[in-house]
Amino acid sequence: MENKTNTLEKLSKIAGEIMNPALQDWQSRGGKIIGYFCPFIPEEIIIAGGFLPYKIRGIGSDDTSEADEYFDTKNCSFVRHCFNHALLGKFDFLSAMIVGTGCDHTRRIFDNWQIAPLKTKLVYLLDHPRTMGTEGMEDTIINYYRAQLAKMKEYLENNFGVEITVPKLRSAIKLCNETRLLQKKLYELRKVENPPITAAEVASVLMAGASMPKEEYNEDLKMMLKQVQHDKDRVQRDYRARLMIIGPAIEDPVFYSLFEENGGEIVIDDTCFGARYSMKSLIDETAEDPLHAIAKYNVLDVPFCPKINGSHKNRIEFIEEMIKEYNVDGIIGQGYVACDPWGSSFGLLSAHLKNAGIPYLRLEREYISTETGQLSTRIQAFIETIGKSIW
Amino acid sequence: MNMENNIDILKQLKTEFNGLSADSYQGKLQDYVKSGTPIVACTDDFFPELFEAMDLPFYFVVRQGLESAFHAGRGAEAVDGYDEFNGASTLCSLQKASAYLLVKDLLPKPSAIVMTSTSCDAQTAVNELMSNYKPWADVPRISVDASFEKDEASMEYLGKQWIQIIPFLEKATGHKFDLARFKEVCEESNKQTQMLFDFQELRMAVPSPIRAEWGFIAYMGCRWSACGKPEGTAWMQRLYDATAQRVKEKKGIDGVTEKIRYTWFDILPCWSDKLFPRLEQEYGAVNLMDLYGYCAPWPSIDTSSLESIFTSLAKRFLIGNPMTRQIFALSSVYGGDAVNIAKNFKCDAVIMPGHVGHKDGAASHKIVKDMFREIGIPFFVVGCDVFDERYMDPDIVFQKISAFFETSGLT
Numbered sequence A: 001m002e003n004k005t006n007t008l009e010k011l012s013k014i015a016g017e018i019m020n021p022a023l024q025d026w027q028s029r030g031g032k033i034i035g036y037f038c039p040f041i042p043e044e045i046i047i048a049g050g051f052l053p054y055k056i057r058g059i060g061s062d063d064t065s066e067a068d069e070y071f072d073t074k075n076c077s078f079v080r081h082c083f084n085h086a087l088l089g090k091f092d093f094l095s096a097m098i099v100g101t102g103c104d105h106t107r108r109i110f111d112n113w114q115i116a117p118l119k120t121k122l123v124y125l126l127d128h129p130r131t132m133g134t135e136g137m138e139d140t141i142i143n144y145y146r147a148q149l150a151k152m153k154e155y156l157e158n159n160f161g162v163e164i165t166v167p168k169l170r171s172a173i174k175l176c177n178e179t180r181l182l183q184k185k186l187y188e189l190r191k192v193e194n195p196p197i198t199a200a201e202v203a204s205v206l207m208a209g210a211s212m213p214k215e216e217y218n219e220d221l222k223m224m225l226k227q228v229q230h231d232k233d234r235v236q237r238d239y240r241a242r243l244m245i246i247g248p249a250i251e252d253p254v255f256y257s258l259f260e261e262n263g264g265e266i267v268i269d270d271t272c273f274g275a276r277y278s279m280k281s282l283i284d285e286t287a288e289d290p291l292h293a294i295a296k297y298n299v300l301d302v303p304f305c306p307k308i309n310g311s312h313k314n315r316i317e318f319i320e321e322m323i324k325e326y327n328v329d330g331i332i333g334q335g336y337v338a339c340d341p342w343g344s345s346f347g348l349l350s351a352h353l354k355n356a357g358i359p360y361l362r363l364e365r366e367y368i369s370t371e372t373g374q375l376s377t378r379i380q381a382f383i384e385t386i387g388k389s390i391w
Numbered sequence B: 001m002n003m004e005n006n007i008d009i010l011k012q013l014k015t016e017f018n019g020l021s022a023d024s025y026q027g028k029l030q031d032y033v034k035s036g037t038p039i040v041a042c043t044d045d046f047f048p049e050l051f052e053a054m055d056l057p058f059y060f061v062v063r064q065g066l067e068s069a070f071h072a073g074r075g076a077e078a079v080d081g082y083d084e085f086n087g088a089s090t091l092c093s094l095q096k097a098s099a100y101l102l103v104k105d106l107l108p109k110p111s112a113i114v115m116t117s118t119s120c121d122a123q124t125a126v127n128e129l130m131s132n133y134k135p136w137a138d139v140p141r142i143s144v145d146a147s148f149e150k151d152e153a154s155m156e157y158l159g160k161q162w163i164q165i166i167p168f169l170e171k172a173t174g175h176k177f178d179l180a181r182f183k184e185v186c187e188e189s190n191k192q193t194q195m196l197f198d199f200q201e202l203r204m205a206v207p208s209p210i211r212a213e214w215g216f217i218a219y220m221g222c223r224w225s226a227c228g229k230p231e232g233t234a235w236m237q238r239l240y241d242a243t244a245q246r247v248k249e250k251k252g253i254d255g256v257t258e259k260i261r262y263t264w265f266d267i268l269p270c271w272s273d274k275l276f277p278r279l280e281q282e283y284g285a286v287n288l289m290d291l292y293g294y295c296a297p298w299p300s301i302d303t304s305s306l307e308s309i310f311t312s313l314a315k316r317f318l319i320g321n322p323m324t325r326q327i328f329a330l331s332s333v334y335g336g337d338a339v340n341i342a343k344n345f346k347c348d349a350v351i352m353p354g355h356v357g358h359k360d361g362a363a364s365h366k367i368v369k370d371m372f373r374e375i376g377i378p379f380f381v382v383g384c385d386v387f388d389e390r391y392m393d394p395d396i397v398f399q400k401i402s403a404f405f406e407t408s409g410l411t
């Protein structure tokens, strides 16, 4: 029990702070840390270079005044909070930053990073495909993305004097696959009627995985899973509805507590850095060309982000699968104001769910929840409508 | 040619332009629907040369949003209609309007859909709507990935995918592709784009010989309505000649004493008539350019082979096409174009509308502002919606620009 609490606490603490002891330890041993902004940027290549991949986030930010000189209020608050942190020097520990050509907002982090007075000068833009292609044309897209990944690899090699070899890539893929499998087990804990771990804890554990050395993380996760599974002392909650949440990454634990307080149990998700990366396939560890395997995984295998043309069908399939597997009573679509990719995908999603008779609630909010009262009222009303009575 | 005649010529050219539009594939959509002729629906930015060569009626979905919603006085209805659909609240209102037309069955059902992942998140949103709209579920579709990179490999990547559109369209529509005809159309298109450049050079004259809207009209004529058609080239030639005559006579815009030269660096607003004439009358302020009127260096189409045609079309697309060029690129390209226009057109000021749909532009304001600070040209971001005037009343836009002119010492 004590160990379990310690491991979970350790991971939650890592998720809740920008700098953490695992990073400090890594750095004290001369290790370099590379920041990245989107799950399209393959951690595997960064790890194969001997670096620690670190997912940029805005956790702890309560202001965007520094970033507002660079980004407008028409831009997504997630991006603005993250960039504000960068301007305040919170990411000065990064040796380089990799941005993807994702949405119209994140893409501009690259441009603004270059002109801002930041300590981390190296910044790279990875061009990743925006369509899943048409039958018969997928190879062209995968090969193009592979070429882009090779360029990113060269960028790291040339700037840091390292060699990213095929065996190194294979072992990085293996390591990240292990993380995926462990995270899948973590989600499985949420399947049962009384999940021994909360949604906020799951989110923290996932976030920690993108903020510390993978080997250490995998060991911690294994230990934590063992302990949690056998823990009979976990608080049993009376909840009224099992929910699936969809949208961009949720990094604010306050947001999860709004559901728990109102009798909602978020049992599964389709969020960036969430379930979609662990519930589906793995990257081929034995592939002759590991870069090609990474490209294929990202172009075809993971149910995609809404910025990708053709992704909606995959998303719906994934959601339907999860609804069944996790016995979901209702869906929450949560996104940030100004986010056109998620916002528009929610229009399609709501039409689909309506036809399928699945209860759905759409929440549009800012990255840092300031309007919690209003959100809570809407969540409560939704759960009351769909939830089972606890009396 | 005297001046009066010249004014008449411009009027006549506008009438002719309307005729070209009415005769275009998009202008005759209803006839095709009635006769059951196959139609292709396609995202904006695709090159019409291929459709012209295959004699294949097509429409740009976004252009439908512009013309069948905003220009038809139904913009507000369409935007509000989209909002009922529960989509993205801050989506570009043009795309909202296109989406509304789609889900209200106001777009002709096509025989094929051609999509390229392009300029903005809003375009992706509409692509996804088209891909998942149930009544269109049986329509064959092809989705092509455009790279963000602009190197040779990226051009080939896009060109290679686009070539696949030929067999796809042949199968879906029954129309045949003929390389010789395609080359002919591309050669005509090359002439037209060269004329767009030459016209742009003329428009740099002081005083400005012709309103900025003519840049957009020329673009629509040569790219949207009569791309690759000799009648489009002839019309463009007449527009060029009429403008050249005005430059020769040093004639500025009729009825305006030009005092402030500025560029409106985005799409011309659908409510232009409530803003630009007022600025002209009140301040002698003349708008010289907008994004669609701006002809960046479009490479000409190399017609030596099918592959070379598609690679050069990809080049045009990625580094020439308005909006794709500026939005689907680094901020330095976006700002660089604004600076080039400001310098070449001898602008006294630059106005960035800050269109609410342009999230990438909103994230580039500092970069662009700094570029203008460096060259000492006053720069101002308004923050309006270029399509839906309800977002910011044109009168407020006018007041804001007036204040900008005054504080910049331009009045």
Ligand code: SF4
Residues within 6 Å of the ligand: A076, A077, A078, A079, A103, A104, A105, A106, A248, A336, A338, A339, A340, A341, A342
């Ligand atoms: S939340 Fe939306 S707008 Fe913000 S970074 Fe993610 S996809 Fe882009």
Ligand code: SF4
Residues within 6 Å of the ligand: B062, B092, B093, B094, B095, B119, B120, B121, B122, B123, B267, B323, B327, B357, B358
């Ligand atoms: S006007 Fe801009 S935001 Fe709107 S559709 Fe065109 S490129 Fe996209």
